[in-house]
Amino acid sequence: MSNHGKHDKANSTAKRGISRRQFLSYTLGGAGAFMAAGMSLPMIRFAVDPILQKKAAGTWIKVVEANKLTNEPQEFKFKIHQVDGWYVSDPELTAWISKDDSGKAFALSPVCKHLGCTIGWNTEKNNEYVCPCHGAHYTKDGKNLVVAPKPLDEYDLKIENDWVYLGPVKANTRVK
Numbered sequence: 001m002s003n004h005g006k007h008d009k010a011n012s013t014a015k016r017g018i019s020r021r022q023f024l025s026y027t028l029g030g031a032g033a034f035m036a037a038g039m040s041l042p043m044i045r046f047a048v049d050p051i052l053q054k055k056a057a058g059t060w061i062k063v064v065e066a067n068k069l070t071n072e073p074q075e076f077k078f079k080i081h082q083v084d085g086w087y088v089s090d091p092e093l094t095a096w097i098s099k100d101d102s103g104k105a106f107a108l109s110p111v112c113k114h115l116g117c118t119i120g121w122n123t124e125k126n127n128e129y130v131c132p133c134h135g136a137h138y139t140k141d142g143k144n145l146v147v148a149p150k151p152l153d154e155y156d157l158k159i160e161n162d163w164v165y166l167g168p169v170k171a172n173t174r175v176k
């Protein structure tokens, strides 16, 4: 009888033990599931996002009438429509456009290849592009002369119906 009583007691202790373990495992399991849900949200976004990404690539922007171009570089500003995921913007860009000796038009990016300041044409009256930040100099074709490690980038350019259109920026093709 007394043995039976002991057994009962042990049994109920064991039951309590199990239920405590169960309680712990439910709690931990709950936390795990909660963390998993937290992780799956960014993953869903990651999976869906590529469908929404950049649609602006490959667009040509009408910038200026071709007969306005001169051999002397001139600064032109234009806006592009950009869609990046949910973010839509219309940033204003700048191009320095001129014609070479054969009359061919080309457009350079104003972003200095040293640390990204904005260059200007002939600011030191030496027929060169000059960067005000650390003194980089470039030729009219964008060739880097001092400070900057690379030539100025170039925009894709086409002329259609007497208008100049600019496309994406690419590495300079005019400088060897």
Ligand code: FES
Pocket: 112, 113, 114, 115, 116, 117, 131, 132, 133, 134, 135, 136, 147, 148
């Ligand atoms: S950023 Fe142009 S010279 Fe340094």
